[in-house]
Amino acid sequence: MSQLRSTLEFLLYDWLHAESLTARTRYADHSRETFDAVLDTCERIAREKYAPFNRTVDTQEPTFDGEKVIQPACTGEARKAYADSGMLSAAQPYEQGGMQLPYMVEAAANSFFACASISIGSNLLTVGNANLLRVHGTPMQQQVFADNEFNGRWAGTMALSEPQAGSSLSDIATRAEPDGADFEADPLGARYRLKGNKMWISSGDHELTENIVHLVLAKIPGPDGKLIPGVKGISLFIVPKKLVDTAGNLTGERNDVALAGLNHKLGWRGTTNTLLNFGEGKYPVRGGAGAIGYLVGKPHEGLKCMFHMMNEARIGIGMAATMLGLAGYYASLDYAKNRPQGRPMSEGGKDASSPQVAIIEHADVKRMLLAQKAYCEGALALNMYCAKLVDEGRTGNTEEAARAKLLLEVLTPIAKSWPSENCLEANSLAIQIHGGYGYTRDFPVEQYWRDNRLNMIHEGTHGIQAADLLGRKVVMQGGAGLQLLAATIQASIDKAAAVPALAAYAQDLGKALHAVQAATQAAWATSNPQEALANAVPYMQAFGHTVLAWVWLEQALTVQAQDAALSVAANAGRMGALAYFYHYELPKTAAWLRVVSARDMTCAHMPLDAF
């Protein structure tokens, strides 16, 4: 973890100038010392309560005895240590018991838990859930539900998908009907009765907290009793597992939310993933039918509210993928340094009588390590940059905030998708470096690879991120987001062009950026979304590689500006990763953009019976 710490410090302080945030009113009481103290605490808890149990939660998968979910004790202990640290409310204002910490520092601190054990989890859904209520909930909803999530008493979920509607939220069929004539008079919010099934709900049931606050998407029927088709009909509800009063006390009534089953996953087994039945009658409550839920925001505006939480979740997923990638990198680096095997290639061939060397001496092992470093440290840098945009959006002046929010909108699909794909590949390389040992459960890398495979699926699949990027983000507001990103990248190119060690990279990035812009135009040249989006994923891959190349160039600018005596080895590593990325990775963008620019319909026009 010490390598992660120094990488984070470079990104936070040297590159992104986290300390400059202390000039803002909200963060005025902070300093590098207080930031570091948070990092220290999280690093320690992650080392003591998370890392030792990562394999335990994989092998002791949660089970359900019909009433309760059973998990190993370490899960609860890790959860308690996390909640006790105050990290759940790290970003909340002092008057609400928070630390008023910048998001950058919160995200950096949380990365230690993700690196130590992603599947034990650092409760990001609970924080995201409570944050959503801070924005869209009534004062009472905030006090009762959000406050008790931030203080660690209760956990939170987001319940969107249904068995018949995974990615297609417009097709959800969970119904919410007003609960009695006085339904609007409930102090906790307009009260409804919900009936339906929700699938893929992470942390949907467990015994880790006193209560669970589900945020549920459902449809309120129209006057004809029918559900409104499409996303317009969707509303958002708080559905607690156990009912509570306005003081936040449990009333002793179990709400009609029943665990229908646990999903048995390929990985990420420390976190329950559930099928939940709402209002199916297992726990009848208050003499009516249906689970009791309280409307959040206005009727039919549920998806808009939920997107607030989803964007945060997407950046969180990118971070999760990144940390799994880094965990594999550190493990394989350690293995490569300590495993003797073979002899280095030399001009005169190999001398079999010489002793074996550590495998890190072999060029191909170095290639696999450097690829992991370039992918994962690059992804971490991107995630930290996005975190800084969150802070700018919250505390910058009007113009800065608007700029940061727009940039973040464009970058979110990349921050989610790029690490999910490339840090998974990094995990595969970590296995490869271990050879046969990497294929056994005696080493941690196979689990990282399994855990990481989820990230291209949840919180919007790869395909959905790509459609969001090419179909919405780069064309919205007349392309303002893409223009802003391009201008931001161009500014880095201009700076780097003046630095001799970076000029060639600057030129390569300029070409790649131009190619992405040209491909965007070519994709939409016929204004036909069928043609434009036929190759949205290759577009996203090329776009992502270009963004990552930029992020590496940005880091290199910081390296070049530093005293040459500073962090010699670490900075040599950064320059090596930069070179790797530009020599080995960036050239791939040409192949991806080719089909985008040509609006290649080979796949889209494939007859169904020809597969």
Place this chain on the structure above:
Amino acid sequence: MSQLRSTLEFLLYDWLHAESLTARTRYADHSRETFDAVLDTCERIAREKYAPFNRTVDTQEPTFDGEKVIQPACTGEARKAYADSGMLSAAQPYEQGGMQLPYMVEAAANSFFACASISIGSNLLTVGNANLLRVHGTPMQQQVFADNEFNGRWAGTMALSEPQAGSSLSDIATRAEPDGADFEADPLGARYRLKGNKMWISSGDHELTENIVHLVLAKIPGPDGKLIPGVKGISLFIVPKKLVDTAGNLTGERNDVALAGLNHKLGWRGTTNTLLNFGEGKYPVRGGAGAIGYLVGKPHEGLKCMFHMMNEARIGIGMAATMLGLAGYYASLDYAKNRPQGRPMSEGGKDASSPQVAIIEHADVKRMLLAQKAYCEGALALNMYCAKLVDEGRTGNTEEAARAKLLLEVLTPIAKSWPSENCLEANSLAIQIHGGYGYTRDFPVEQYWRDNRLNMIHEGTHGIQAADLLGRKVVMQGGAGLQLLAATIQASIDKAAAVPALAAYAQDLGKALHAVQAATQAAWATSNPQEALANAVPYMQAFGHTVLAWVWLEQALTVQAQDAALSVAANAGRMGALAYFYHYELPKTAAWLRVVSARDMTCAHMPLDAF
């Protein structure tokens, strides 16, 4: 499996003219009817005895009670059905109880088992072991050991790796010392006593057969008692688990080969993978120390003998990877046709009130299906082509045979590595198409992905294949192998250039071939293996993609020559896969070759402390 069958028939009969082999003396009694009968039988056994138990062998991993390995009953039943089918000796001559079947047909028939359950296994190691003895064993060794492997009584292994020497065979430390003064007089072969540990031995112990025949690499000490460094000191031994007499009867003596442990793997769990102790004293035998082994071939020539088996094994691994890929393709195709979700993109946007469509209607799902099809059917075609080369090498005239053997030498690293990498990616796409369901153990695709991850590791890692290709295969005999492959590819290009529907592809392939040749020269321009091999893996990736593009063009030539009314949908599928491969995949070669041609030393020169 019916889709696999028709794909195999296209490759075997329409493209590779398997029937023409019946003109050769060895195969004169065969006909398409006899070939088809073998395919029928294997397809049926695979469907009945393998496919239903693929998940069983994954969840009921082998265990060791200290004396015996315990596996689910289905493993033994599948093994018995396979042996009873006669497939173990399919290629053997009639007089030795075989079917005298061409290797092409044997490989095609075995593919059904691999597709149904790779990890139950179709005993390729046993066949490879016995085939090695056919070539290098004495008549008595063949009669006692090989014959009893071919007839199904005993199983075989290859025992090369050791815990301290996985890929580096020159460092094996297993010792073999002459067993008494009369050691050379044993009718089973010169008798030695072996001591050492062997790691990663597949099927190294089990109760599936009466006996297990280990082929073991070990070193005979020199006069000074020391082991000769390097591969030159390696000899090959038959070490049976239980001792036998010259009539092939068990003598009742257990040899000193002890199971030290089972490896707990990420996948491929139906096959035991073992750490074996030879001669450590658990089963003292005949009053001496060490496991009894019989020399095969001459002393110090063991590795050469073993390579005979390894080459066959490498093609077998390519086939295994391919069939896992195809199994995932078929599963995800079936899912995509039957899972309703979302609505197609149309020029006017989406109509939320229309019913959901099957996800195969979505362009990105089609892309993921077509990629799988192009990877896996392409890999199958390459494997079948290599199988044909085996037949040519065995039964062609002198010139044909020499040509086939040389071509096979060059193609073997591709036949092993390309499917291992790309059909693994296909399995990942199969998961992606299933969405969250693909991440659960309720669907088969996650297991295919786990099982397939092994193929880049065993029988020579990806890095070793790449070093073999660029360091040996394309430069041996003054580059004769590469020239032969290039001429073979050029002949296809010339043919395709004359077919209007294929001319553009022919041109693209010509450019790619030229780029590979130029990169080969550039890599070796300084005659420095450190520089040449620094980017051997990217070279192999580009080389492989070029070979696969050629294999697709070859198939397309067959399609174009067929009656247009024939197999309309299947041939449209082949043309779609061809277009996919040339538009989406072949352009990637430029990025890979760039670093090869530049002899890029970014990775090789990375300081160790900079990672």
